[in-house]
Amino acid sequence: MTRKEQIRQVAQNMFREKGYAATSMRELAEAVGIEAASLYNHIKSKEEILQDICFGLANDFFSALDTVKDAEVPADVKLTQAINVHIKVITTNLDAAGVFLTEWRFLSEPHLSNFKNMRNRYEREFQRIVLEGIRQGIFKPTDVKLYCLSLFSAMNWIYQWYKPNGELSPNELGERFSLMLLDGLRV
Amino acid sequence: MTRKEQIRQVAQNMFREKGYAATSMRELAEAVGIEAASLYNHIKSKEEILQDICFGLANDFFSALDTVKDAEVPADVKLTQAINVHIKVITTNLDAAGVFLTEWRFLSEPHLSNFKNMRNRYEREFQRIVLEGIRQGIFKPTDVKLYCLSLFSAMNWIYQWYKPNGELSPNELGERFSLMLLDGLRV
DNA sequence: CCTACCGATCGGTAGG
DNA sequence: CCTACCGATCGGTAGG
Numbered sequence: 001m002t003r004k005e006q007i008r009q010v011a012q013n014m015f016r017e018k019g020y021a022a023t024s025m026r027e028l029a030e031a032v033g034i035e036a037a038s039l040y041n042h043i044k045s046k047e048e049i050l051q052d053i054c055f056g057l058a059n060d061f062f063s064a065l066d067t068v069k070d071a072e073v074p075a076d077v078k079l080t081q082a083i084n085v086h087i088k089v090i091t092t093n094l095d096a097a098g099v100f101l102t103e104w105r106f107l108s109e110p111h112l113s114n115f116k117n118m119r120n121r122y123e124r125e126f127q128r129i130v131l132e133g134i135r136q137g138i139f140k141p142t143d144v145k146l147y148c149l150s151l152f153s154a155m156n157w158i159y160q161w162y163k164p165n166g167e168l169s170p171n172e173l174g175e176r177f178s179l180m181l182l183d184g185l186r187v
Numbered sequence: 188m189t190r191k192e193q194i195r196q197v198a199q200n201m202f203r204e205k206g207y208a209a210t211s212m213r214e215l216a217e218a219v220g221i222e223a224a225s226l227y228n229h230i231k232s233k234e235e236i237l238q239d240i241c242f243g244l245a246n247d248f249f250s251a252l253d254t255v256k257d258a259e260v261p262a263d264v265k266l267t268q269a270i271n272v273h274i275k276v277i278t279t280n281l282d283a284a285g286v287f288l289t290e291w292r293f294l295s296e297p298h299l300s301n302f303k304n305m306r307n308r309y310e311r312e313f314q315r316i317v318l319e320g321i322r323q324g325i326f327k328p329t330d331v332k333l334y335c336l337s338l339f340s341a342m343n344w345i346y347q348w349y350k351p352n353g354e355l356s357p358n359e360l361g362e363r364f365s366l367m368l369l370d371g372l373r374v
Numbered sequence: 375c376c377t378a379c380c381g382a383t384c385g386g387t388a389g390g
Numbered sequence: 391c392c393t394a395c396c397g398a399t400c401g402g403t404a405g406g
Contacts, residue, residue, distance in 0.1 A: 016354070025401060026401095035376065146363060151366070154337040157337070177337070180333070180337065211385085221391065224393080225391045233385065301386065
């Protein structure tokens, strides 16, 4: 692991726990084990770290979704797969997920707009799958936007309480979630 | 409206939008229309404002829940009512809800522990209703904790996107949510 | 990677 | 409710 990767990993944890604004570069440096000024040999600014975390995880989400979104399967199966890979990304990147979900608003322009656009594109992929299911007659006619909003909030909240060493593996969790969230939708 | 109430209201909005840590007392004072030092004639500290917001809304949530939790009705009706009043509190206090849900972690001890305890007690009331329904045979046997976690996340996320002047009234929203979230649960 | 340091800003107080 | 000010801390740079 390079020093830059180490800085990012430590920062992920601190940004998640204390928040981006309340984390100082001196605290970050101390946790890494160097002086504050030395951080700037590896990064350009505090915000650059935030950008790396947010856009890095956005990339993970898209890569994961790409593996399932064009499969030739019924919409309920596809939605289950999409839920599973989304949860997988969160549960295996808890710190980054926390930052991605709550600290993105400290991005400056134009990164802030880029971020929002990516997020919207991602959410629309899920809406497309649900719409597909309604057209196929597999899902009840539903307020697609409201449903997806609730679906995302339930999935994204996982970072708040999931324990990597608890009883639930990411796969088991994904399965339970799919059942729970789909049974209200399936005809 | 007293000056203290005005300060709280302006602070709710700024804390929600910029975050507690990133909001300075000077910005707050300017938004109120006085000098920073003058704030301290009405409040003891920056954190006192946060405490008032967090515990004030906690009180609203409990008051709302009290009006429905002991009704002699089937569990599905009771859960629907609980969902409705919870959503009502959020949609009519959007700024305070945002602070309550994301900025509570900046509370210092012992307020932080008090806050967590209150939140746990509140969540357990919902779990009790779901358990009641399972015992009554109205709800499917379910992972109660996981279900309530998802229920709360979906309801609480509302503050992120709800527009008070949009098409959906709080009551309509509550109704749609209940249907959506209960239909996966009801036998 | 460090020492030394910059100007800016922080929450809050004294005194009127 | 204001002016004037406190010590502490902020993100970041110069120079080696």
